[in-house]
Amino acid sequence: MRLGLWQGLLEIKQFLRSREQVMFTLAFPAILILVFGSIFTGEIGNGVKFTQYFVTGMIATGLMTAGFQSLAIQIPQERDRGVLKRLLGTPMPRWVYFAGKVLMVAFIAVLETVILLTVATLLFGLDLPDTGAKWLTFLWVSALGITACTLCGVAFSSLARTGRSAPAVVTPVALILQFISGVFFVFTSLPGWMQNVASIFPLKWMCQGLRAVFLPESFGPREPGGSYDLPKVALVLGVWCLVALVLCLTTFRWTTKRDG
Amino acid sequence: MSDSAIEVDGLRKLYGDTVAVDGLDLTVRRGEIFALLGPNGAGKTTTVEILEGYRRRDGGRVSVLGIDPAVVHGKRGTSTDPTARRWRERVGIVLQGTGEFDELTVGEVVTHFARFYPGADDPARVIDRVGLSAKTRARTHTLSGGQKRRLDVALGIVGRPELLFLDEPTTGFDPEARREFWALIRDLARGGTTVVLTTHYLQEAEALADRVGVITAGRLIAVDTPQRLGDRDSALATVSWRTPEGSWESAQSATPTALVAELAARFGGEVPGLTVSRPTLEDIYLSMITT
Structure with missing residues (x-):
């Protein structure tokens, strides 16, 4: 148990010491909201600002970047550099490596969300959730979402053959999901087929769950399903966690192909 | 307890149709320094990686510290068997060109690896033994090639292994560093550690090894002391x-x-x-x- 914490601490240290990563990962959602908040200054309706809508997408994007993108790129690179092979040669229990990654992802996710919410509140007058129930929803949607993303990131890490090809494999996937899941556009303004495709993947459901937190109750009927449908959000994200977990357990590779 | 650290009998390994290791026999005694020589592609690294539990074999019997490394390897190379873990605690591995932890310092990495082993050595002492004391607080990516190699060795010995594998450990060392490294390995052997070393430097084999074995085309064709070989x-x-x-x-x-x-x-x-x-x-x- 202690070993897992130490591993997490070192992962966080490594993250904080690579300046570009810190800048891009932590500030990215905040920069996005700066751009969007400045472009869409109007209201989405009923006195609700656009910022209130887009912040949900930015939070979800941030969680996806921290969990999915960073791991799906970092793990193949570590595999290429032989870090994984070296760890495999030690008595370190295998779960410790993943515990370290999970702690790092959690650390980044919390920090970047706090930065994002702070910027959005101070500059664009974002209204934070005003009830305990909404904060609770915020918490479980984020936690379940980041879990699904993290597991998908680990599962996806087996796809890239080399560390160098990893960003090329991962970035388009992340970008397309962002476009079709209602991060950059109001989801219901997207073509129906696109909404259907997006509904397969976790990002759409993370956004929807977060809209239940940041938009008023009265906006529920504007959702594609006629309500925020939180049970379904939980269900889809939960299924993704399970599927990705099974993929992790069955496909994770510690060594490169040429290592046999 | 058997007096051999490693016993290999008729080891075979195929890559597709290519025979990489073809009926190799080998015994390494406890406490000796054994050097494996052989041209690139002769099957040295494959053999050593089978002994280290990194690869599966296709035939033959293998015992390393009394355990079959196939058990340690498990089905997908990641056995969680407690036997495997205890075996890993007794075996130190220095691979060819292994991964760095770029943003961590020498001290942090060695200290962290020490946590993996119940009977670990004092990290500061290990860093001193490999001659990196002055670099304890340096990030690993700032180290020179030879210094990185010494860090690799530090990580291999921090758990005070009974058996230490060194795969071409002194590649990139200057002559002085190489001699210091030899002194370290002799010192470990005096302390009872069995050392299996692959190298391309004949001078290194001669200076260090109690016995050398020559592998060509997947077979061990000769084993003897450096003085009597061939x-x-x-x-x-x-x-x-x-x-x-x-x-x-x-x-x-x-x-x-x-x-x-x-x-x-x-x-x-x-x-x-x-x-x-x-x-x-x-x-x-x-x-x-x-x-």
Whole structure:
């Protein structure tokens, strides 16, 4: 148990010491909201600002970047550099490596969300959730979402053959999901087929769950399903966690192909 | 407890249709330094990685510290068997060019690895032993090639292994660093650690190894002490000297002492430019792998 914490601490240290990563990962959602908040200054309706809508997408994007993108790129690179092979040669229990990654992802996710919410509140007058129930929803949607993303990131890490090809494999996937899941556009303004495709993947459901937190109750009927449908959000994200977990357990590779 | 650290009997490994290791037999005694020599592609690294539990084999029997490394490897190379973990605690591995932890310091990495082992050595002492004390607070990506290699060795020995694998450990070392490294390995062996070393430096094998084994085409073709490998000790000696006319002459002899005595008599004392030499380990090795 202690070993897992130490591993997490070192992962966080490594993250904080690579300046570009810190800048891009932590500030990215905040920069996005700066751009969007400045472009869409109007209201989405009923006195609700656009910022209130887009912040949900930015939070979800941030969680996806921290969990999915960073791991799906970092793990193949570590595999290429032989870090994984070296760890495999030690008595370190295998779960410790993943515990370290999970702690790092959690650390980044919390920090970047706090930065994002702070910027959005101070500059664009974002209204934070005003009830305990909404904060609770915020918490479980984020936690379940980041879990699904993290597991998908680990599962996806087996796809890239080399560390160098990893960003090329991962970035388009992340970008397309962002476009079709209602991060950059109001989801219901997207073509129906696109909404259907997006509904397969976790990002759409993370956004929807977060809209239940940041938009008023009265906006529920504007959702594609006629309500925020939180049970379904939980269900889809939960299924993704399970599927990705099974993929992790069955496909994770510690060594490169040429290592046999 | 058996007095062999490693026993290999008829080891086979195929990559597709290619036979990488073809019926290899090998015994490494406890406490000895054993050097594996062989050209690239002869099956050295494959053999060692099977012994380390990194690869599966296709045939033969293998026992490393009394355990079959296939158990440690498990189905997908990541056995969670407690036996595997205890075995890993007793085995130190220094691979060829292993991954760095770029943004961490030497001290942090060694200290962290020490946490993996119940009987770990003091990290500061290990760092000192590999000669990196001055770099304890340096990030690993700032180290030179030779320093990184020493860090690799530090991570391999921090758990105080009974058996240490070193795969080409001194590649990129300058001569002085290499000698310091040899002293460290001798010191470990004196402390009872069994060392299995692969190297391309014949001089290194000669300086360190109690016994050397030569692998070609997936088989161990010779095992002996560096002094006796390939009948080196009984090979003809070459005696060279300068004639009174100033040209060089040399003769091969099974009885060089007699020849030198004869020369001494002929010259009436000192023989100008006299050398007596036996084939070097490198000569023997090259003749072995080319025939």
